[in-house]
Amino acid sequence: MTPETISRYADRALPRYTSYPTAPHFAPGMDPQLYGEWLAALPQGEPVSVYLHVPFCRSMCWYCGCHTTITARDAPIARYLDALHAEIAWAGARIGRVLPARHIHFGGGTPSLMHPDQFLALMERLRATVGIDAATEVAMELDPRTLEPEMIAALGKGGITRASLGVQSFDPVVQRAINRIQSYEQTAAATRGLRAAGVAGVNFDLIYGLPLQTIDSCADTVARALELRPDRFAVFGYAHVPSFKIHQRKIDEATLPSGPERHAQAEAIAGLLEGAGYVRIGLDHYALPEDELAQAAAAGKLHRNFQGYTTDGCATLLGFGASSIGRLPQGYVQNAVLIGDYQKRVAGHGTASTKVCAFQGEDRLRASIIERIMCDYRVDLADLCGRHGSDATRMLAGAAEIPALVADGLVTLEGGLIEVPHDARPLVRAVAAAFDEYLGQTNARHSRAV
Numbered sequence: 533m534t535p536e537t538i539s540r541y542a543d544r545a546l547p548r549y550t551s552y553p554t555a556p557h558f559a560p561g562m563d564p565q566l567y568g569e570w571l572a573a574l575p576q577g578e579p580v581s582v583y584l585h586v587p588f589c590r591s592m593c594w595y596c597g598c599h600t601t602i603t604a605r606d607a608p609i610a611r612y613l614d615a616l617h618a619e620i621a622w623a624g625a626r627i628g629r630v631l632p633a634r635h636i637h638f639g640g641g642t643p644s645l646m647h648p649d650q651f652l653a654l655m656e657r658l659r660a661t662v663g664i665d666a667a668t669e670v671a672m673e674l675d676p677r678t679l680e681p682e683m684i685a686a687l688g689k690g691g692i693t694r695a696s697l698g699v700q701s702f703d704p705v706v707q708r709a710i711n712r713i714q715s716y717e718q719t720a721a722a723t724r725g726l727r728a729a730g731v732a733g734v735n736f737d738l739i740y741g742l743p744l745q746t747i748d749s750c751a752d753t754v755a756r757a758l759e760l761r762p763d764r765f766a767v768f769g770y771a772h773v774p775s776f777k778i779h780q781r782k783i784d785e786a787t788l789p790s791g792p793e794r795h796a797q798a799e800a801i802a803g804l805l806e807g808a809g810y811v812r813i814g815l816d817h818y819a820l821p822e823d824e825l826a827q828a829a830a831a832g833k834l835h836r837n838f839q840g841y842t843t844d845g846c847a848t849l850l851g852f853g854a855s856s857i858g859r860l861p862q863g864y865v866q867n868a869v870l871i872g873d874y875q876k877r878v879a880g881h882g883t884a885s886t887k888v889c890a891f892q893g894e895d896r897l898r899a900s901i902i903e904r905i906m907c908d909y910r911v912d913l914a915d916l917c918g919r920h921g922s923d924a925t926r927m928l929a930g931a932a933e934i935p936a937l938v939a940d941g942l943v944t945l946e947g948g949l950i951e952v953p954h955d956a957r958p959l960v961r962a963v964a965a966a967f968d969e970y971l972g973q974t975n976a977r978h979s980r981a982v
Contacts, residue, residue, distance in 0.1 A: 533941050533955050541942065542791035546961045547968070549906050550838045551864065552827055552899035553889050555857065557970050558866050560890035564881040570860045571626040581635040581846040582662060583838065584616065584654075585853030586643040587871060590678055593712040594782045595742060596698070597771050599855040599869055600641040612854075612871060613650055615656050616880040619852050623663035633662035635844040638672040644679050648686030654692045662850075669693050669843075672734075676722035677714050684722075688729030695726050696766070702756045703749035706742050709787065716756055723760045733823075738763045741770040742796040743787035747800045754804045763827060765810065765818040766840055768799050770937055787825030811900060815909055815960055817841040827951055834907040834919060841907065854884070862891035891944040894969070897922055902964045905950070914948035924948040933966040 536726055574580070586607050587600045603800035604610065636658065646654070660665065671694040672687065687695070699719055700712060707713050736757050740750055757765070772788060774780040789797065802812055803899040810818040811826040817840060819826040828834045835842050837849065838857060841947045851867065854874035858865045866887040868874045877884035897920040904911040913924040928934065928948065937943045942956045943963055952960050965971055 533956075537940050537942075538795055538959070539790075539792050541749075541959045541962045542795050543911040544547075544962060546965050547971070548609045549902050549961060549964050549968075550836060550840065551857070551859070552865075552902050553895060553970050554968075555866070557973070558857075558864060558887040558889040560805065562865055562885040562889055564883050564885060566888075567883055567885045568626040570862050571623055572628060572867070574627060574631065574860070575843065575860075575906055576629070577632070579632045579634045579846050580662060580850055581637070581837075581844050582633055582658065582846040582850045582906075583637050583639060583852065583858070584643070585641065585851070585856040585867075586612070586616075586646065587641040587854050588612070588645050589640070589642045589675070590645070591711070592779050593700075593710055594779055595710045595712075595739065595770050596779065597773065597777055598639075598641060603869055605791065606645075606647070608871075608897060610650070611647060612875065613646065613654065615875040616654070616853055619878045619883060620657050620661055621854070621938060622878075622931075623726045623850060628660070630661065630663050633658075633664055633668050634846050635842070636662075636664070636668060636670045637839055639839070640673055642675045643672050644674045644683050644687070646683075648682050651683070651686050652690050666692065669733075671696065672833075673698070674722065674726075675848055676718045676797040679722045679725075681725060682727050684725040684826040684853070688731055692731050694733035694735065695731050696737060697762075699736045699753070699757060700739045701742060701745065701749065704755055706745050706749060709743040709783065711782070718841055719757075720760055723762070733764070734758075734760075735766060736764045738765060738767045738801065739770050740767065740801060741772075741789050741794040743783050745789060745797065747797055750797045750801050755800055758804075758808050763820055763823050765805055767798065767805075767818065769798065769814050769816075778940075795958055816959070829907070832908060836903050836906050863888060894920075894922065894927075896920065898967050898969065901927075901967045903953070905964045906960060909960060911950050912948060913950065927967075930969075933962075937963060937966060 560758050588603050589600050620824055633816040634805055670691050672692055673696045676697055690768055697719060701707060702716055738753060772780060805818045811821055813825055813829045814834065817825065824843050825841065835845050837844060847861060849859040854867055854871050856867050865885045867884040868877050868886045874884045897917065900916050901911055913927055915926055917924040934945065938945050941953065942959055944951045944953060952963055
């Protein structure tokens with residue numbers, strides 16, 4: 533693939549396809565009564581997943597694209613957790629029975645800012661709503677800079693099985709440019725403490741495309757991270773959307789790498805991780821060969837949701853907390869984003885659901901096509917369309933960009949089988965976008981394809 537081709541596609545603004553339809557197409561007007569009816573209609577005994585959003589941090593990282601709020605005090609967190617308890621109880625009453633949970637994920641923000649007793653109480657609330665057993669993966673996103681030994685012990689006691697540590701970069705120049713000063717020693721202490729507490733899985737999050745970042749600084753970060761041998765890496769490209777995230781305006785755009793430079797950084801990181809024995813999974817994840825994520829990818833059972841690549845194949849995702857998104861058989865439901873609005877809605881209605889995207893037309897089929905492209909780099913249109921009662925020839929004819937993608941070497945096409953060649957895999961989002969019938973219908977800002 534030529535540098536010109538890489539440059540042309542790498543700078544395209546495209547969704548990350550952690551859902552389909554994507555979040556910009558969710559519409560206001562979700563009725564609490566309707567949401568309650570959707571919950572009550574969940575199939576008896578069907579496993580579910582749970583996402584809980586805790587939107588608080590002690591300081592703002594300027595690259596951050598999450599919904600979070602800065603607080604130096606604990607009182608706002610306690611008030612928020614009261615609303616979170618109430619929302620979970622409301623949903624449990626509508627469901628009317630305990631459904632088995634296969635995956636539970638605490639995201640943020642920094643969920644580990646909860647006091648240990650607050651976290652343990654929240655786990656007890658969950659156990660009254662969903663079934664948690666030895667097969668349930670319970671994961672939490674953590675900031676090593678604020679993680680205290682008492683919280684580490686509570687995480688082990690409360691049943692956390694996987695921890696994702698934000699690392700991003702160990703380069704002090706880059707750290708100053710993104711307002712996140714985090715030493716190697718802090719990360720190492722958190723990793724060792726978690727493992728000693730019985731948290732079996734440890735993931736590291738890295739970011740490329742940050743201000744003043746170079747291939748050499750990426751390589752140095754990877755080398756330091758490998759000393760701690762995490763089970764998985766997630767390697768994300770920085771999404772610069774200052775019109776949407778105002779704090780990103782503190783980043784000097786002149787210091788950001790270009791599309792080809794970002795591509796080179798991503799590939800350098802990939803080469804080092806693969807050379808260290810990690811399996812490259814999908815667009816941006818890496819895992820040790822014995823890790824269940826690597827095994828799922830090898831078996832063609834990889835999935836993609838709001839947490840990225842996952843082994844989670846549950847059709848239902850229950851979302852709790854401000855800005856959280858749930859997925860039910862009927863469609864997506866999103867909560868109010870602002871903390872104050874979320875708390876008022878829960879106090880008044882029991883739920884804070886404000887946006888909805890009911891599945892219609894070919895949404896489920898296109899979601900399956902996009903997920904397989906993003907997970908497997910290949911999709912058998914004839915097989916998938918046949919299972920959905922649709923026509924592969926018509927679907928392919930409607931994907932107007934496919935001929936250009938074939939000509940540029942991003943895909944090969946044989947009959948109804950679409951494959952992404954190895955050297956084009958960093959551009960896979962451009963291939964997935966060919967089957968997105970909503971793309972371009974809103975003014976949504978997306979991140980670069982690489």
